[in-house]
Amino acid sequence: MLFSWRGGPGALSFLQSLLLLTAWEAGSGQIHYSVLEEAKHGTFVGRIAQDLGLELAELVRRQFRVVSKGRGDLLEVNLQNGILFVNARIDREALCGRNAECSIHLEVIVDRPLQVFHVEVEVKDINDNPPVFPESKKRIIIAESRPPETRFPLDGASDADIGVNSALTYRIDPNDYFALDTQNNREQTSSLSLVLRKSLDREQIQEHSLLLTANDGGKPEMTGTVQLLIEILDVNDNAPEFDQFIYKVTVLENAFNGTLVIKLNATDLDDGANGDISYSFRRPVSPAVLNAFIINPNSGEIRTKGKLDFEEKKLYEISVEAIDKGNIPMAGHCTIFVDVLDINDNIPHITITSLSLPVREDVQVGTVIALISGPPKTDLMAFSPSLPPCLSSTEGTGEGEADSERLKELRRRGHSGSRFHLSPPPPRDFSGSSDLFAGTGGVPWVRAPGTGRSPVKQWREKPKRAQPQLRAVFSQRLWKLRRRPS
Secondary structure, three states, X not given: OOOOOOOOOOOOOOEEEEEOOOOOOOOOOOEEEEEEOOOOOOOEEEOHHHHOOOOHHHOOOOOOEEEEOOOOOOEEEEOOOOEEEEOOOOOHHHHHOOOOOOEEEEEEEXXXXXXXXXXXXXXXXXXXXXXXXXXXXXXXXXXXXXXXXXXXXXXXXXXXXXXXXXXXXXXXXXXXXXXXXXXXXXXXXXXXXXXXXOOOOOOOOOEXXXXXXXXXXOOOOOEEEEEEEEEEEOOOOOOOEEOOOEEEEEEEOOOOOOOEEEEOOEEOOOOHHHHOEEEEEOOOOOHHHHHHEEEOOOOOEEEEOOOOOXXXXXXXXXXXXXXXXXXXXXXXXXXXXXXEEOOOOOOOOOOOOEEEEOOOOOOOOOOEEEEEEOOOOOEEEEEEOOXXXXXXXXXXXXXXXXOHHHHHHHHHHOOOEEEEEEOOOOOOEEEEEEEEEEEOOOOOOOEEOOOOOOOOOOOXXXXXXXXXXXXXXXXXXXXXXXXXXX
8 A cells, every 4th residue: 555645635745854954063973084174176085975884876866965054065975986075165264263173064864765964074274374463563662760570561473273283482582681471371372471681771772673473383384473662761660550460350241331340450659640540451452352341541440332242252351551641651561351151142043944755654663754953052842732643752752832841851861853753653644733842941931933934933921030041933734644545
């Protein structure tokens, strides 16, 4: 006996399989490959068909295809020989920025029967970026009376590469007056200071010119330079000093404009104008800091200025200087690390991609016919009303309205997707539809829109706690199957 597929009068019915692209970091039994960034077009990556256990002759018939989330067509498969190869320029820095790990996640899909395979291609870094300083020339003003061992902060270079290719070392021209001191901070970057080695005499030397050079650890190494122009002043008393050299503070990403981040305090032992202090960001100031914060020059208060977004930037490094108002100004310096704290402010979005496949009546029980998942940190919850009698889910019964306890259980188990299979064999005639509920881990629930092929229901439940819970609801007819009378 054969199924007849009818979707309406005079049409063949069908079983519509929904396939949502799985979370790219998830999946067991993944196949791993690696490729160097900037590899030429056609560079061999792996024998993907062979490694997946697929016959070459079946690739076209089973509609072999590769899906790469947000990565365009960087990698392709030759259906004649089943080889995965580089199809376009791969720039690791553009792809993954400064992340230590960089991979392209693929899903290989074949039909008849439907199978989904996970493939991870690691993009390895090459030393293709030199160290870069914020400025080509840096002017530093130092009073001649500053004592030896006085430190003057310098801006280090940045290197877009990672690992050893971005490990920087510094040196300055040999001289009698200044030495270079390097310290590593928590982000594995170098904090530079120019240290005065002996007393200055403006009457002998009015200006020092030194070349600061940064070398990376690549083979061959690449370099960057900045010219230090050190002007010696003939007046000096005492420079302002902050209570601390480094401050660490936190701020919520939803902080209102004008929220106080920190109140700095610097003191100057001088009297009158020589002890009157003005606060400012030390130049050069990054656009990110200028857009997010403002400093009061009189009080030393730093407040939020623009919208903060934890997902875009988690940490700000702000350099501040306190300058007195003497005839020859003196400056003190400090650094503030501002950690942005995350809040639950992003609605989960689920993209539904449907794939129509025929299902024979003699198909084996347990055959996977649908795969449902969402983006990272999204939990698929449940279906309401229940699944039809011939379908079952790996997540349980799939019955009833999803609630916060169900969400907690799924998150505890680390679920990122659901598979639906035939069990037991379908009855003679059935049809039905279900609502799919998904959300993240905050409380209480708030249902919100997503993307899909069917109307989206929207409403908001009364909050029960301060931390909001975001929830997306999708309504989609998943199945309609009729058995032809024998």
